[in-house]
Amino acid sequence: xxxxxxxxxxxxxxxxxxxxxxxxxxxxxxxxxxxxxxxxxxxxxxxxxxxxxxxxxxxxxxxxxxxxxxxxxxxxxxxxxxxxxxxxxxxxxxxxxxxxxxxxxxxxxxxxxxxxxxxxxxxxxxxxxxxxxxxxxxxxxxxxxxxxxxxxxxxxxxxxxxxxxxxxxxxxxxxx
Numbered sequence: 291x292x293x294x295x296x297x298x299x300x301x302x303x304x305x306x307x308x309x310x311x312x313x314x315x316x317x318x319x320x321x322x323x324x325x326x327x328x329x330x331x332x333x334x335x336x337x338x339x340x341x342x343x344x345x346x347x348x349x350x351x352x353x354x355x356x357x358x359x360x361x362x363x364x365x366x367x368x369x370x371x372x373x374x375x376x377x378x379x380x381x382x383x384x385x386x387x388x389x390x391x392x393x394x395x396x397x398x399x400x401x402x403x404x405x406x407x408x409x410x411x412x413x414x415x416x417x418x419x420x421x422x423x424x425x426x427x428x429x430x431x432x433x434x435x436x437x438x439x440x441x442x443x444x445x446x447x448x449x450x451x452x453x454x455x456x457x458x459x460x461x462x463x464x465x466x
Contacts, residue, residue, distance in 0.1 A: 296454060296456075297449055303442075305439065306423060307438045311442075312441060315441045316415045318446075318448065318449060319411060319415065320408060320412045322404065323401060323404045325452045326400075326451075326455075329452045329455040330353050333349060337462070342457065343454075352451050352455055353400055354397065355383065358387075360407055360447075363444045363447075364411050366378045368414075370437050371418075371425060375434065423437045423441065425437050427440075
């Protein structure tokens with residue numbers, strides 16, 4: 291297994307998504323905060339400061355990255371839903387992970403942020419009609435993407451990073 295991709299790389303598949311596929315991805319987004327909470331539960335500070343792979347982020351950085359990324363994702367969804375093919379701004383993820391708030395903030399704060407954000411995001415997603423999922427936006431790396439694509443991408447993203455922490459726990463024997 292490649293520790294960079296413990297659940298495999300993101301693969302979109304066909305578009306548009308079916309209603310059942312959308313519901314499954316929305317459920318994944320809804321479940322992400324609790325899965326992150328469980329992944330970091332009981333980890334000591336030294337364990338949180340352990341990289342999930344050589345040269346990779348620490349479990350602490352991963353735990354703070356997920357809400358950082360998903361705050362950006364939520365804005366991307368709102369832009370795609372309210373503007374004609376907006377440009378989706380990128381950000382320097384690796385630099386955000388080095389900022390002082392990552393080291394100084396308890397991971398529980400980021401879990402709470404993710405929980406509140408996902409409650410709001412899931413409310414939005416569950417209220418959308420099919421045409422909304424077909425709206426498009428432009429991303430500098432991904433090109434023109436649909437809201438369906440963004441939905442699948444961020445459902446995978448949450449699972450992907452939680453698996454970085456859970457696979458580290460398994461390898462280190464921290465499943466207590």
